Amino acid sequence: MNQLTFLGTGDAMGVPRVYCDCDVCTEARLMGENKRKRSSVLIDGGDGDGTSEQFMIDCGPDWRSQMEDQGLRMVHTLLITHAHFDHIGGLPEWADACRWLGVKGRLYAPREVIATIQGQFPWLGRHVDFLETDGGIELGGWKVHSWKVCHGHNGYSYAYRLDQGGYSWAYCSDAIDLKTSEKEPLHGLDMLVLGTSFVHELAEFSTRSVYDMREAQELLRELKLGHTYFTHMSHDVDVRQNYNLDQGITIALTGMKVPLGTLKLEMNA
Ligand SMILES: Nc1ccn([C@@H]2O[C@@H]3COP(=O)(O)O[C@H]3[C@H]2O)c(=O)n1
Secondary structure, three states: OEEEEEEEOEOOOOEOOOOOOOHHHHHHHHOOOOOEOEOEEEEEOOOOOOOOOOEEEOOOOOHHHHHHHHOOOOOOEEEOOOOOHHHHOOHHHHHHHHHHHOOOEEEEEOHHHHHHHHHHOOOHHHOEEEEEOOOOEEEOOEEEEEEEEEOHHHOEEEEEEEEEOOEEEEEEOOOOOOOHHHHHHHOOOOEEEEEOOEOOOOOOHHHOOOOEHHHHHHHHHHHOOOEEEEEOEOOOOOOOOOOOOOOOEEEOOOOOEEEEOOOOOOOOO
16 A cells, blocks of 8 residues: 655744744644654555666655654655755765665656756765656656746745656645646546645735645645645644644644555545
C-alpha cells in the first residue's frame, strides 16, 4: 500500500521561530504540539512489488533530523518543488550521505530548478544525478507531472500531480493566486496537500507568497476534490484551535500518515 508521511509542516522559518515568544512558539518550545519542521513528505510504497520506490518531496534544512525522527537511514530519490532554502537546504547533507554510502542519489526537478540548484551547490553533481521532470516521469509506479505555479512575492514554485490506478493527488506547498491554467491539474483530485502559511494573513497582498486558510477554502470550493491537507504553516497556526474549516480539510501534523490510492474519498461538493 502506498502512503504519504508528513516529515515537516512548517513554513520557511519553522515553528518555533527563533526570534519569537508568541503563544504558539512558546507552546512549540514547551510542549511541542505546534513544533513544525520545514515542509516535506515521504512517499513509501512498502509492498515490495518493484513499483514502490520510496521518495521524498523537498529536502529542507531539517532533512537530517526528519530522517532521524522517522528512523530512516537513507532515501535515494528526491522530487524538488523549487530552489528556496526551506526546500533545498538539506541537499548538501543528503549528497554527503550519498557519498559515504557510495550511491548516486536521484534528484528530480524541473529543468530551471535544477539549474538554480547546480548554481547554488556546484559540487552536488559528484554524488547526485539530476533528472528533469518537465516532460513527465514515472516514479514508484506513479505518473508524475510538474507544473509552474504562482508563488506571489517569491516568484514561482512548481507543484506535482501524481496518478496511479485511477487515483490522483497533488503536492502544492508554495502557491498563491493561482491562474486558471495553473489550477487545471488540481481539478478532481482525490487528495491535495496545499500550503497555507497563515489562517488569515493581514500583510499587503503584493508582499505575500502562500495562500492563507481563508483563501485556500475558496479555492477548494471551486476545485471540488476529495480530501485536502494543509501544510507549510507558520506560527500563526495553532493546531490546538478549531478553525471550523470546511469538511474534507485536515491540518497536517508531523508524522501523520495518509494512505494513497486505497480510498476513494468523499467529494466535498
Ligand atoms: N531567492 C530566494 C528567495 C527566498 N528564499 C527563501 O525562501 C523563503 C520563502 O519564504 P520567506 O519567508 O519569504 O523566506 C524565504 C527565504 O528563506 C530563498 O532561499 N531564495
